[in-house]
Amino acid sequence: MTDADSKPGPLELTHLDRRADPDAIWKALDEDGGMIVDDFISQPLLDQMQCELLPYIVDHSPGSTHPSPLWIDFHGKSTKRITGLCEKSAGWSALLCDPLYQAMGDHYLGADNYYLNTAQLICIGPDETSQLLHRDELNWPSAIKPSDEITITAIFALTDFTEENGATIVVPGSHRWTDPMREVRPEEMSRVTMKAGAALLYSGKIIHGGGPNSTADQWRIALHAGFVLGWLRAEENHQLTTPLEVARRLPERVQQLIGFRSYEQALGGRLGLVDYDDAARLLEL
Ligand SMILES: O=C(O)CCC(=O)C(=O)O
Structure with a gap:
């Protein structure tokens, strides 16, 4: 165990306003492994999403x-x-x-270097128990x-996320732990209480x-949506969950993020091609 492993994190993650300087947002995220942007989503957009x-x-x-008890437990009964x-x-x-959401992806993964991992509604209902604590990056060990x-x-x-209705549990500072097997002590956990419209931004390394x-x-009700490096396989199979005729009508950035555009690595590799051409060609046919 190193100092970083034993140093306790703060009890609560930092809240910043949507109008905060992005550098202050990344600083808070880097320090604790996660932070909360209040009023991330405007009220009209929140109303629209809830209604849709x-x-x-x-x-x-x-x-x-899934048949396995592990996944039944992880997904939540x-x-x-x-x-x-x-x-x-x-x-x-x-x-x-959203420009701030894009700025987060660009800052941590590099502009044009990532795709949408999964965008899932996670609706935690009455009587649900705590989910197994985990780090997202372990999808790609x-x-x-x-x-x-x-x-x-x-x-x-x-x-609203409250202590009673299923607010996310985080372990601030655990993104710096070097021992992957280190047990989490109850006093190291914190609950992410926030108002509807806020967003928890967090590192793939935080527990x-x-x-x-x-x-x-x-x-x-949460919308859990992350970005992953473009050369890694995303959790959600977006090209099967989004029909081609729907993809044709989406904004260009969304088409790219869900894989209806091919990935070009800075050093020259190309992935997700169709007839060795960019997958975007399919959208024009
Ligand atoms: O619902 C939450 O608050 C977190 C869910 C999560 O981390 C997951 O399902 O991978």
């Missing part, structure tokens, strides 16, 4: 379809998870083009670099998980 997405949430059943959001919400596509991010994520609150919901009738 609510019917899908009502229709969806909680729980996992009382949690609804919904993807394919570009088809379901024009508001979500607008948020994907052999790509992990000690000092660089390979994935960076935002959890947008579409309803976190969905919180328990002890309410009788409240659903905690």
Whole structure:
């Protein structure tokens, strides 16, 4: 164990206003492994997204379809998870083009160097227990670099996040831990309480998980959406969750982020091609 492993993190993550200097946002994120931007989503856009997405949430059943007990537990027996959001919400596509959200991806992963990992609604319902704590970057274990991010994520609150209804659990400072097996002590955990419209921005290295919901009738609704380096496979298969005719009508940035454009590495590699041409050609046909 090193000093970084034993040094306790702050009890609560920093909250900054949407109008804060982006450098102050990255500084807070770098220090603690995560931070909260209040009022990230404007009220009209929040209203639009809630209205567009609510019917899908009502229709969806909680729980996992995976046979393994590990995944059933990880996905949550009382949690609804919904993807394919570009088809379901024009508001979500607008948020994907938000300049601050783009600045986060560009800052941590490099401009034009990343794709959308997954965009999923995570709706934690009554009686849900705590999710297994985890680090997002462990999806790609052999790509992990000690000092660089390979994935960076935002959890947008579409309803208020409270201690009772499932606010995300984070372990501030754990992005610096060098011992991957180090156990988390209860006093190192903090709950991400925030108002609807706020966003938790966090490192792929920080330990976190969905919180328990002890309410009788409240659903905690999050839109969990991260970016991943363009040469790594994304968690969500966006080209199957978004039909081609829908992709044709999306903003260019969204088309790129969900893989309807090919990836060109700075050093010359090209990935995700169609007939050795850019996948964007398919959108023109
Ligand atoms: O729902 C949350 O607050 C976090 C969920 C999460 O980290 C996950 O499902 O990977």
